[in-house]
Amino acid sequence: MKVIKPLHFTGEVISNESFIELVGNITGELQMKCSRCLTNFSYEVSIDMDEKFTNNSNQEDDSIAYVEGDELDVAEAVVENVISTLPIKRLCSIDCKGLCQKCGIDLNKETCQCDNEEIDLRMAKLMDLFK
Structure with missing residues (x-):
């Protein structure tokens, strides 16, 4: 700050x-x-x-x-x-998309091709059954 x-x-x-x-x-x-x-x-x-x-x-x-x-x-x-x-969560705007969790690109400025499918880690083994 x-x-x-x-x-x-x-x-x-x-x-x-x-x-x-x-x-x-x-x-x-x-x-x-x-x-x-x-x-x-x-x-x-x-x-x-x-x-x-x-x-x-x-x-x-x-x-x-x-x-x-x-x-x-x-x-x-x-x-x-x-x-x-001061706000606990400091945001540049309410609509801020943040950074890509995989490649780190600023999603407010660019889009990335990463597969950011959210998977509940507790259910990750079950996902293997559907592959």
Whole structure:
């Protein structure tokens, strides 16, 4: 994964008595590799973010992150939010055909002459009976 357009946060910081809340939107563009055909593609990021921080070490609420000192570095929270929302299966398109299992050709660009008949390995011996 590579950053094409830097991640940008637009929002506000809300100060409460016991914590600081960071609310806004993260935008940017990433270059990712397709899980099927292995080509690079552009992925637009637009994520709503709502994070809470405190420097009170006695805080028991798990939804509020503990921060040491008086400075708040939001970079880690932004990256965590982006990574947690990325798709598990990264596809260049929903219709991506992927690579041929035998010759490795990109089936989105070319067709191959391989026999890609899917055989259930548990039934492979039975196929011999029909030959």
